[in-house]
Amino acid sequence: MSPAVVNIRTxxxxxxxxxxxxxxVPLDPFFREFFERTPEGAPGEEQMSLGSGxxxxxxxxxxxxxHLIKEADTILVRLANRKEYPxxxxxxxxxxxxxxxxVETDGDLPEALLGDSDSLRVGEWAVAIGNPFGLNHTLTVGxxxxxxxxxxxxxxxxxxxxxxxxxxxGNSGGPLLNIRGEVxxxxxxxxxxxxxxxxxxxxxxxxxxxQDLIRExxxxxxxxxxGLTGLTREAARGLGVEPDAGVLVEQVLPAGPAEAAGIRxxxxxxxxxxxxxxxxxxxxxxxxxxxxxxxxxxTLLRDGxxxxxxVVIREQPVGPAKEAS
Numbered sequence: 001m002s003p004a005v006v007n008i009r010t011x012x013x014x015x016x017x018x019x020x021x022x023x024x025v026p027l028d029p030f031f032r033e034f035f036e037r038t039p040e041g042a043p044g045e046e047q048m049s050l051g052s053g054x055x056x057x058x059x060x061x062x063x064x065x066x067h068l069i070k071e072a073d074t075i076l077v078r079l080a081n082r083k084e085y086p087x088x089x090x091x092x093x094x095x096x097x098x099x100x101x102x103v104e105t106d107g108d109l110p111e112a113l114l115g116d117s118d119s120l121r122v123g124e125w126a127v128a129i130g131n132p133f134g135l136n137h138t139l140t141v142g143x144x145x146x147x148x149x150x151x152x153x154x155x156x157x158x159x160x161x162x163x164x165x166x167x168x169x170g171n172s173g174g175p176l177l178n179i180r181g182e183v184x185x186x187x188x189x190x191x192x193x194x195x196x197x198x199x200x201x202x203x204x205x206x207x208x209x210x211q212d213l214i215r216e217x218x219x220x221x222x223x224x225x226x227g228l229t230g231l232t233r234e235a236a237r238g239l240g241v242e243p244d245a246g247v248l249v250e251q252v253l254p255a256g257p258a259e260a261a262g263i264r265x266x267x268x269x270x271x272x273x274x275x276x277x278x279x280x281x282x283x284x285x286x287x288x289x290x291x292x293x294x295x296x297x298x299t300l301l302r303d304g305x306x307x308x309x310x311v312v313i314r315e316q317p318v319g320p321a322k323e324a325s
Contacts, residue, residue, distance in 0.1 A: 002139075003080040004055040004112040005174060007131045008064055008087075008101075010072035011048055052130035052174030053077065053101070054183060056210060058108040063210050064173030065188055066092045066099040077103045080110075080137065091213025095157040096201060097188055098209040112175060115182030117202035120147050120161065128165040128187055128198070130174030140166035142196070149199060150281035152189075159285045160199040161185045167198035176200040208289055222290035223316035225256020226263065228280040239268060241301050246270035247283050261311040263300065270306070271299035287313065 049072075053064035062077060069075055075087040090100040103109075124144045132138050142165030149160040163176060167190050176185035185200030212219045227250045236243040246268040252258050269277060272286050273296065290296050295310040 002129065002137050003110040005080065005129050005131075005137060006053045006055060006062060007078040007134075007136055008051045008053050008062075008068060008173060009048065009076045009078070010051070010069055011074040011076075012071050013073045050131060050134050050170045051172040052170065052187070054112045054173075054175045054186070055109050056112055056114065056207075057214075058111045060103045060105055060109055061090065061210070061214060062087065062101050062103065063186060063206060064099055064101060065186065066094055066097045068172050069099055069101060070094070075101060077101070078136075079103075091217050091219075093209050093213065093219045095219075096205060096209050098186070098201060098206050098213075100210050100213045112183050113181065114203050114207055115178055115180070115184045117147075117161065117184045117204045120144055120178075120184060120202075122146060125179045126161075126163045126165045126184070127177040127179075128163070128167055128171060128174065129177065130167075130171035130187060132168035132170040134170060142166065145197075147202075148282065150279065152199065157285070157288065158281065159202060159205060160188070161202055163198050163200060164196035165198065166196075205285075205289065220292060221288040221316040222292055222296075222313040223257065224283075224287045224311065224313065225253040225258045227251030227253075228269075228283055230280060231268065239266070239301070240304055241268055244278060245301055247277055247280050257311050257314050261298075261309045263298070263309060263311070264302070266302070268301040269298055270301050273297055274299070288316070 051068040053062040056063045076084055077087045078084045085103040085105060087101040087103045090102050092099045122144055126142050126144050128140045142163050144161060145164050146162040149162050150158040152158055167187050171187045174187050175183040176187055178184050183203050185203055186206045187200045189199045191197040209219050229248050229250045231243050231248050233243050235248060249263060249265055249267045252263055252265050269283055271277060277283050290313045292313055292315045295312050298309050298311055300307045300309060
């Protein structure tokens with residue numbers, strides 16, 4: 001696995017030396033508590049950042065974090081054999097903090113074996129490999145502390161693996177592995193005020209985003225056309241269901257997939273493809289990754305009855321008003 005892990009070095013030129021580029025937007029102070037970034041240089045100085053990545057295709061495609069390369073003027077990738085190559089951006093997805101870059105070499109590169117993050121269990125071993133503080137191929141060991149972490153405030157699309165494997169500045173974009181050496185996540189962020197609290201993007205999500213970026217240069221997401229909210233005890237009592245029965249449909253958008261399938265406001269989504277759901281974030285994650293144009297089975301609770309409906313998922317429209325689900 002180690003040969004597939006790379007060191008990524010980015011360079012940001014001083015603003016005055018950027019040709020016709022817009023001024024970079026300062027990172028929100030709240031994000032500074034999470035993203036492990038190298039200190040910013042003084043105004044007028046070149047700024048350098050160090051991070052990590054993992055080769056997912058022998059042709060030179062490297063999976064990493066968007067926040068690592070999003071403002072970069074130049075990107076250099078150092079392989080395990082210490083050879084360094086310039087890289088170009090293939091695609092970026094700020095919503096998930098995933099990016100794909102590519103290096104051009106004379107031959108095939110070693111590629112990582114990708115695992116299945118959906119099968120993770122809390123307590124499993126987790127191994128982080130990266131380049132913290134520029135120390136190449138540093139390995140740290142911990143466990144999977146939690147899965148499905150959302151509402152952390154890092155990205156708009158959150159479904160993180162939490163781990164206590166030590167993640168430090170420079171680990172961003174590097175792989176989180178299981179005991180078999182398979183990539184289960186992409187290390188993304190830490191809680192600066194705590195210890196042993198790191199977050200990784202599940203590889204199943206990162207893989208889909210990367211495939212979309214490589215094929216199309218953009219990410220295709222599924223859309224249900226609903227407004228969702230968690231079930232409060234009062235709402236559950238009024239609907240005659242348990243508080244953990246599922247997710248409440250608060251709104252059904254006109255002419256959307258949900259309306260076409262007969263879903264109504266006040267329905268409770270109890271399961272998708274037979275998998276029980278408990279939070280709006282879970283539903284949004286499943287819908288976003290669902291195949292566009294194909295039916296998806298939802299189990300609903302309505303008027304004391306359980307219903308199964310097939311919804312033909314559409315591509316998510318562009319715009320914040322449509323972003324949620």
